[in-house]
Amino acid sequence: MNYIELCDVSKEIHKKVILKDINLSLEKNKVYGFVGRNGCGKTMLFRAICGLINTTGSITVNGKVIGKDISSPENLGLIIENVGLWPDLNCMESLTVLANLNKKIGKAEIASSITKVGLDPNDKRPFRKYSLGMKQRLVIAQAIMEKPELIILDEPTNALDENGVSLLREIVLDEKKRGATILIASHNAEDIKLLCDEIFHMQDGCIVKANQ
Secondary structure (H helix, E strand, C coil): CCCEEEEEEEEEEEHHHHEECCCCCCCCCCEEEEECCCCCHHHHHHHCCCCCCCCEEEEEEEEEECCCECCCCCCCCEEEECCCCCCCCCCHHHHHHHHHHHCCCCCHHHHHHHCCCCCCCCCCCCCHHHHHHHHHHHHHHHHHHCCCCEEECCEEEEEEECHHHHHHHHHHHHHHHHEEEEEEECHHHHCHHHHHHHHEEECCCCEEECCC
C-alpha cells in the first residue's frame, strides 16, 4: 500500500478550476518535488492533502481517508503559504506555544530544532525583528521539531540565502534518513532537484509530467 494516494482529486473555486483530476501514488520515506509557476495549483494540492480544503475525489494518507477517517494527516510537519509566528515572541517562546499543543516534545528538542536551522535558541529578539531569512529558518524549525512522519514544505527556500538553501537541503536529507516522507513545492526546479526521488510538474491545476 502506498503511503499517500490521491484519486481523481479536483477543486473549483468560483467556477475556476484549481485542481483537476489529480491521481498520485506516493511511497513512504521518499522526497517528492512539485514544480510549476505561481498559481499552477501546488499550494492548493498541499492544502488538499493536509485536509485544509474540501475536494472531490479521495485522499488517503497512511491508510486513512482525509475528511472521513481523519480531518488531517496524523504526525504532520507543515510550511504552507505565508506562514507567520507571533510577532512579539522570541524563537523559544514561539515554538514552545506550538509544542504545547501536542505535548510531544520539551525545551531540549525545541532548542535542538532551532539550532539545526542555524539560529540561536537563546536569542531574545522578537520574531518581528528577524530578517526574512531568519523568519523562514524558524518556520522550518517548527515543521521538523516534533520529528513528524510527513513533512510538507511549500516554497521553503523563499527568502533563504545560499547558505540557508544548503542548510535546508541537509535538513531534508537528514529527515529522509530518519524515515520521514517529504513533499516540497517550488517554482524553481533547481532549488529541489538534488533532493527529490521524483519531481512532478504542475500546470493549470494538473500534473503534466513526472521526472524520476
